[in-house]
Amino acid sequence: MRPSSPGVKVDRRTWGRAADGGALEEITLAARDGVTARIFSFGATIHSLSCPDRTGHIDDILLGPADPRDHVLQRCFFGSTVGRVANRIAFSRFELNGRFHQLDSNENPHHLHGGPHGLDQKSWRVASLHEGDAGEAVLECVSPDGECGYPGTLRAEARFRLSEGGILEIVYSAVCDAPTICNLTNHNVYNLCGSGSGESIRDHLITVAADDYLPVHPDLIPTGERRCVHQTAFDLRRPRRLGDILSDTQDEQLRIAHGLDHSFILRQPHKVDRPDVTLFHPGSGRQLELRTTSPAVQVYTGNFLSGAVVSKGGRDYRPHDGVCLEPQGYPNAPNEPSFPSVRLTPGDVYTNRVSIHLSAMT
Numbered sequence: 001m002r003p004s005s006p007g008v009k010v011d012r013r014t015w016g017r018a019a020d021g022g023a024l025e026e027i028t029l030a031a032r033d034g035v036t037a038r039i040f041s042f043g044a045t046i047h048s049l050s051c052p053d054r055t056g057h058i059d060d061i062l063l064g065p066a067d068p069r070d071h072v073l074q075r076c077f078f079g080s081t082v083g084r085v086a087n088r089i090a091f092s093r094f095e096l097n098g099r100f101h102q103l104d105s106n107e108n109p110h111h112l113h114g115g116p117h118g119l120d121q122k123s124w125r126v127a128s129l130h131e132g133d134a135g136e137a138v139l140e141c142v143s144p145d146g147e148c149g150y151p152g153t154l155r156a157e158a159r160f161r162l163s164e165g166g167i168l169e170i171v172y173s174a175v176c177d178a179p180t181i182c183n184l185t186n187h188n189v190y191n192l193c194g195s196g197s198g199e200s201i202r203d204h205l206i207t208v209a210a211d212d213y214l215p216v217h218p219d220l221i222p223t224g225e226r227r228c229v230h231q232t233a234f235d236l237r238r239p240r241r242l243g244d245i246l247s248d249t250q251d252e253q254l255r256i257a258h259g260l261d262h263s264f265i266l267r268q269p270h271k272v273d274r275p276d277v278t279l280f281h282p283g284s285g286r287q288l289e290l291r292t293t294s295p296a297v298q299v300y301t302g303n304f305l306s307g308a309v310v311s312k313g314g315r316d317y318r319p320h321d322g323v324c325l326e327p328q329g330y331p332n333a334p335n336e337p338s339f340p341s342v343r344l345t346p347g348d349v350y351t352n353r354v355s356i357h358l359s360a361m362t
Helices: 242-246 252-257
Strands: 008-017 023-031 036-040 045-052 058-060 093-096 099-102 125-130 134-143 154-163 167-176 205-208 210-214 261-266 277-280 286-292 296-300 323-328 350-360
Touching (some): 008 125, 008 134, 023 134, 045 350, 205 296, 252 261, 277 323, 286 323, 323 350
Antiparallel strands (some): 008 023, 023 036, 036 045, 045 058, 093 099, 125 134, 134 154, 154 167, 167 350, 205 277, 210 261, 261 296, 286 350
16 A cells, blocks of 8 residues: 655755855745745745635745745845844844943844844754655754844744645744844735735735734834724724725824834733734635734835845835734834843743644635
């Protein structure tokens, strides 16, 4: 009797080497139900995520460059793992144990997504692969003491696991050898119409289980206030059409960011039976449910997308062609005493668990 094929197959392909000497590898996790994730070792990047719509048509729902090697040539964060600290750190500095640390600036004068040489710019090593009822790829990288100004050596792991039923799990973990700060996330840019559809995200419906959000200054650094969403454009506790939010010209916060680029404070504790974020596209029937152990999720409506990258659809991206859902700690937490700490000390393990459930509604 011939053994049955695994529910999720794993394929590995080597493209060459990056400038830092690390291997450029592509790992494909492919489930029998049509859901496929292509993971590029550079930046521990999810290059594509394909799934069927209500008619069974399969399409990639992630924006990004057409060729995975373009992640190396031009930094755009599409699908990448970002850190050591995701989002912004004001004036590229923070205090830890009574000592100020100056970080490298890459959004002058601020520090964004780990700085100019963040984890998205590193060659991650493929530590292990597994196929079977679920397919799994584990990637590792080391950020040395002093890189981009961060204290301590950080050893990070990204675990990608695809199960039948359309569930992609991402588990980030990290340890350090000296007190430091850590806040890792994934930077997928979603469009449930399909990456090559030419449609914007305006017809997508979004729901976020958050009663509060963090308003920002014009430089997109949080003000330090935690503001209630009730009777504001940020009340996403019930499904809202993104186009209606983006068309709101009265809300000052939407004008500042040219759309959504804000951190939503997720309800604690997280409800196991309810997603933290739901994204739905009525036209295709595709639905994405996101769950995370993080205290917040940054919702970014692609306000500054442009034609700088040769896209999968062969056309220029435009503002609001995609939406990011980035589970993470509070932005600029090291400089806001009232925000939950992102400090990591030796002996502790940083963890961020993210579950993405893809389905098609009839």
